[in-house]
Amino acid sequence: MIHLTVRNLHKHFGGNHVLKGVGFEVKGAELIGLIGPNGAGKTTLTNILDGAIKPTSGTVYLNGERIDQLEPYEVARAGLGRTFQVTRSFRRMTVLENLQVPALAMDRGESRAEMRDKAHDVLEFLTMEHLRNEFAQALSGGQQKLLELGRLLMLDPDVIILDEPFAGVHPKLMEIIYAYIRRVNEAGKAIIIISHQMDSIFSLSERLLVLNFGDLIADGPPEAVKRDPAVIEAYLGSDEEEEA
Numbered sequence: 363m364i365h366l367t368v369r370n371l372h373k374h375f376g377g378n379h380v381l382k383g384v385g386f387e388v389k390g391a392e393l394i395g396l397i398g399p400n401g402a403g404k405t406t407l408t409n410i411l412d413g414a415i416k417p418t419s420g421t422v423y424l425n426g427e428r429i430d431q432l433e434p435y436e437v438a439r440a441g442l443g444r445t446f447q448v449t450r451s452f453r454r455m456t457v458l459e460n461l462q463v464p465a466l467a468m469d470r471g472e473s474r475a476e477m478r479d480k481a482h483d484v485l486e487f488l489t490m491e492h493l494r495n496e497f498a499q500a501l502s503g504g505q506q507k508l509l510e511l512g513r514l515l516m517l518d519p520d521v522i523i524l525d526e527p528f529a530g531v532h533p534k535l536m537e538i539i540y541a542y543i544r545r546v547n548e549a550g551k552a553i554i555i556i557s558h559q560m561d562s563i564f565s566l567s568e569r570l571l572v573l574n575f576g577d578l579i580a581d582g583p584p585e586a587v588k589r590d591p592a593v594i595e596a597y598l599g600s601d602e603e604e605e606a
């Protein structure tokens with residue numbers, strides 16, 4: 363079973379104490395929302411989980427393997443993948459080529475033909491088959507997000523972190539992203555979604571983590587978290603309330 367253990371993470375940027383002992387566990391194919399006001403530390407936490415930055419102290423284990431000192435490609439190999447708030451694709455490569463690059467880089471013994479077949483399956487799932495020969499730079503913002511989700515699927519990670527998957531996405535593509543999240547989750551993957559879009563987070567997540575000034579102030583079912591006085595307090599005075 364998938365097991366992610368985050369223990370007592372601290373992160374300092376100079377004198378700025380950005381994560382103050384964050385800890386939680388993910389067991390099995392959970393669908394988790396990670397929320398918190400601007401500057402709460404969500405991106406910093408994600409960057410630590412995927413190996414982009416190292417914690418000042420604390421540990422992260424994935425399926426028994428310590429991953430907090432690994433490089434991002436090693437973390438991906440260990441089974442954790444993420445998307446970015448601002449999408450990153452190879453703009454001058456086609457959609458199909460973009461899908462195959464991460465799988466090639468992983469070098470997991472799949473043949474080119476197997477990778478190509480998998481890429482076609484992924485494209486079909488994302489309803490992007492007709493775009494396979496387009497250059498990534500020709501895609502809309504929402505399609506770029508789908509492409510990034512597709513690249514993750516090619517790697518087949520156990521734990522997937524989606525950073526703002528709904529931001530700037532056309533409502534039609536939103537449905538595809540929702541379906542993606544549900545289907546990938548049903549296939550046994552753990553998913554952590556970071557979003558400021560409360561409607562989406564509340565309708566999708568089974569569990570919510572709330573960060574505020576580097577502290578995890580709530581961890582539980584959305585309905586309970588919504589009523590938690592500490593969470594209400596954290597969002598008071600923040601304009602995110604109105605977006606909810």
Ligand SMILES: Nc1ncnc2c1ncn2[C@@H]1O[C@H](COP(=O)(O)OP(=O)(O)OP(=O)(O)O)[C@@H](O)[C@H]1O
Pocket residue numbers: 375378380398399400401402403404405406407
């Ligand atoms: N590389 C860095 N150097 C210095 N300070 C940083 C760095 N990265 C983040 N910070 C600081 O850490 C704090 C948390 O930022 P972070 O981006 O993790 O928050 P967030 O919850 O993701 O915010 P948002 O919702 O706005 O994306 C902020 O005060 C930010 O200025």
